[in-house]
Amino acid sequence: xxxxxxxxxxxxxxxxxxxxxxxxxxxxxxxxxxxxxxxxxxxxxxxxxxxxxxxxxxxxxxxxxxxxxxxxxxxxxxxxxxxxxxxxxxxxxxxxxxxxxxxxxxxxxxxxxxxxxxxxxxxxxxxxxxxxxxxxxxxxxxxxxxxxxxxxxxxxxxxxxxxxxxxxxxxxxxxxxxxxxxxxxxxxxxxxxxxxxxxxxxxxxxxxxxxxxxxxxxxxxxxxxxxxxxxxxxxxxxxxxxxxxxxxxxxxxxxxxxxxxxxxxxxxxxxxxxxxxxxxxxxxxxxxxxxxxxxxxxxxxxxxxxxxxxxxxxxxxxxxxxxxxxxxxxxxxxxxxxxxxxxxxxxxxxxxxxxxxxxxxxxxxxxxxxxxxxxxxxxxxxxxxxxxxxxxxxxxxxxxxxxxxxxxxxxxxxxxxxxxxxxxxxxxxxxxxxxxxxxxxxxxxxxxxxxxxxxxxx
Numbered sequence: 001x002x003x004x005x006x007x008x009x010x011x012x013x014x015x016x017x018x019x020x021x022x023x024x025x026x027x028x029x030x031x032x033x034x035x036x037x038x039x040x041x042x043x044x045x046x047x048x049x050x051x052x053x054x055x056x057x058x059x060x061x062x063x064x065x066x067x068x069x070x071x072x073x074x075x076x077x078x079x080x081x082x083x084x085x086x087x088x089x090x091x092x093x094x095x096x097x098x099x100x101x102x103x104x105x106x107x108x109x110x111x112x113x114x115x116x117x118x119x120x121x122x123x124x125x126x127x128x129x130x131x132x133x134x135x136x137x138x139x140x141x142x143x144x145x146x147x148x149x150x151x152x153x154x155x156x157x158x159x160x161x162x163x164x165x166x167x168x169x170x171x172x173x174x175x176x177x178x179x180x181x182x183x184x185x186x187x188x189x190x191x192x193x194x195x196x197x198x199x200x201x202x203x204x205x206x207x208x209x210x211x212x213x214x215x216x217x218x219x220x221x222x223x224x225x226x227x228x229x230x231x232x233x234x235x236x237x238x239x240x241x242x243x244x245x246x247x248x249x250x251x252x253x254x255x256x257x258x259x260x261x262x263x264x265x266x267x268x269x270x271x272x273x274x275x276x277x278x279x280x281x282x283x284x285x286x287x288x289x290x291x292x293x294x295x296x297x298x299x300x301x302x303x304x305x306x307x308x309x310x311x312x313x314x315x316x317x318x319x320x321x322x323x324x325x326x327x328x329x330x331x332x333x334x335x336x337x338x339x340x341x342x343x344x345x346x347x348x349x350x351x352x353x354x355x356x357x358x359x360x361x362x363x364x365x366x367x368x369x370x371x372x373x374x375x376x377x378x379x380x381x382x383x384x385x386x387x388x389x390x391x392x393x394x395x396x397x398x399x400x401x402x403x404x405x406x407x408x409x410x411x412x413x414x415x416x417x418x419x420x421x422x423x424x425x426x427x428x429x430x431x432x433x434x435x436x437x438x439x440x441x442x443x444x445x446x447x448x449x450x451x452x453x454x455x456x457x458x
Contacts, residue, residue, distance in 0.1 A: 008033040009189040014227050036184050068256055071167070071209075074112025077265055077274035078105065080303075081236060081249050083257020086113075086168055086209045090256065091200050093174075093229065094249075095214040095222040096238025101247055102213050104139065105265070105272045106170050107132070111141045113168055121166040125152040125176030139271040152186060154179040154195045158202055166208055171199065173213040174228075187215075196228050229253060241359055246281055247272065248360070251301065261301030279306040279416060282358035292378030295389045295418070296370035297409035298362055304405070304412035306389070308357040309367065311374035316351035326356030327367065335394065339372050342398030343448045345379060366403035368394035369422065369450060376451060377458075385457045387419035390450075392427070398447045402426035414439040420457060422450050 008017045010033055015026030017033060024032050070085035079085050082092070096102050110120040124132055129150045136144050147164065151157055154177050161169055171177060177195040178186040185191070196212065203210040212232065214222045222229060229235050235253040240246055249263040264278035275281065283295065283306055292311040297304055309327075324332045332354055339345045354371055356362050369392035377384050391409055393401040403409065406427030413421060414436050421441045428443035429436060444450040 006035050009036045011189055012226055014189055014193055034189070036188050036190055070256075071113070071118060072116075073109040074116065075105070075109050075272075075274060077263030078109060078249065081251045081257075081261050081263040081301075082234065083251075083254055083261070087233070087256050088167070088209060089204050089207045090209045090234065091203050091232040092209070092211045092234040092236065093214055093222070093232040094211060094236040094238070095216050097216060100238045100240065101265070101267060101272050102238055103172055104135070105249075106172065106211060106213070107136060107141070107146070108139060108271050110146045110168065110170060111136070111144045114144065114146050118168060119147075119164070119166045121147045121149060121161065121164055121169040123149045123151060123157055123160075123169060123171050125150075125171070126173060138269075152176045152178060154198055158198065161202060161208055162206065165206065168209045168211065170211045171213065173215060174199075175215045193227060196231055200231055239359075239361070244359060246275070246358070258301045262303070278303075279412075282307040282356070282360055284308050284310075284357055289383035289386050289388075291381050291383045292374050294370045294374035294377065294384055295413075296362070296367050297389055297391050297413050298364060298367060299403075299405060299409070304409050306413065306416060306418075307360055307362065309370045309374045310355045310357060311371065311378045312351075312353040313347060313375060313378040314351045314353075316349060320347070320349060321351045321353075323352070324354040326359070326361050327354055327371065328363070331365070331368070332371070334396070335368055335372055336375070338394055338396060338398055338447060339375065342446070343372075343376075343451050345376055345451070347375065347379065350379070364403075365393040365401075366391045368392065369400060369424075369447075372447060373422070373450065373454060376454070380458075382458050384454070385420050387417065388422075388457070389413045389418045389420070390422045392422075392424040392444075394447055400424045400444050400446060400450060410439065410441065411435050422453055 008020050010024040010026060012029040012032045013027035015024055017025060020033055023030050068087050070087060072079050072085040094102055110122055114120045129148045132148050149160055174192055174196055175187040178191050179194050182190055182194055199210050216222055233255040237250050237252055239248040239250055245267045247265040247267060251259050251261045253259060264275040265272040266275050294309050296307050296309050298307050322329060322333055336347050336352060352375060370390045372394060373390050391403050393403060395401055402424040406423060407429060410421060419438060419440060421439055423441060423443055425443040425445045428441055442453045444453060
């Protein structure tokens with residue numbers, strides 16, 4: 001009997017190479033090739049033929065388009081991230097660090113769906129049924145009727161889904177599932193890709209919404225080939241420090257809703273609870289205004305949210321440090337250069353530290369103005385006025401550019417009681433809207449103009 005020849009598979013793109021190389025020849029990623037057993041040719045070659053039936057050619061204008069029906073899970077923050085609820089036949093991939101709360105949230109969601117009369121199935125490959133039952137008791141899910149299957153073989157899972165016909169099925173986790181059609185071990189690139197493909201096609205054919213739990217690598221990305229993310233309809237990431245009680249669930253991809261939408265949860269003794277007012281998490285409670293603190297109105301998906309930006313400018317040595325937490329470090333260096341060139345505020349011999357309170361990560365450029373005003377406040381040692389907010393993008397020429405959906409940001413700030421705002425001129429409201437009463441708005445066009453306005457307020 002001939003010995004199976006080893007093959008080397010890329011964990012990023014799934015490409016196969018006959019020999020090990022430091023760089024993947026398909027995608028160019030380094031140190032991603034791992035050894036696997038090459039699969040035998042023959043009857044397995046067309047194993048997807050019956051799962052992908054062909055359809056007739058149709059004109060786009062003649063195809064009937066209807067809104068996708070959604071079923072709420074009972075977890076308001078999770079429904080927000082999903083775009084309103086689960087979709088029939090949809091496939092959701094959720095990843096996060098170990099112990100961050102993926103299984104807890106999904107078990108709570110399944111219990112809420114089951115109590116609303118929706119048939120559910122929880123497939124566990126990492127725990128026994130007794131361990132899942134023990135967790136449900138800890139979460140206070142008494143007399144839960146969620147069906148549990150402790151199984152890792154793909155064919156048995158598919159047959160159970162076909163027999164039970166649940167509306168929602170959770171696979172915890174996809175890295176533990178294996179197929180008899182392949183000889184590689186569970187968790188390998190081939191097994192993950194094959195099992196996810198079969199489960200995705202089963203969801204589309206039977207109408208069951210399947211939620212896949214995925215492991216993450218040490219870099220924080222989902223383990224397995226990147227084709228796994230392209231295969232599913234929605235990709236969710238759990239974010240947050242395991243030492244903190246707050247968790248963020250962010251939508252990276254969503255075919256049925258907005259991307260970059262976030263849900264905020266608090267970890268309690270009874271599991272994860274949605275946070276109705278997440279702005280309270282990201283704002284420090286100062287009895288009096290302190291230097292270097294500026295409140296930013298940022299957008300996370302469709303939700304305007306208030307985040308406190310803190311800056312500390314201190315005397316440095318010959319090589320001053322530039323450190324940012326929650327913000328782009330390269331952008332911080334650029335903003336310091338703009339602040340020096342166009343506003344005359346020099347930090348060349350100063351250490352500059354910038355932090356976004358609460359562990360949130362801000363990637364939008366609308367945070368530029370708040371960061372620069374916080375740095376100026378810390379450098380001068382004078383606090384910003386009480387009830388002060390700012391947002392806007394700052395260009396290399398010193399201009400303050402408008403931020404998207406500026407009116408919604410201002411309405412959120414006014415609703416929470418803020419009274420002073422420095423915003424781009426293009427975001428200034430026309431007239432005097434009733435919902436912005438009590439909020440004094442100062443529109444500016446350049447960064448030096450913003451600092452001049454700030455001097456009159458401090």
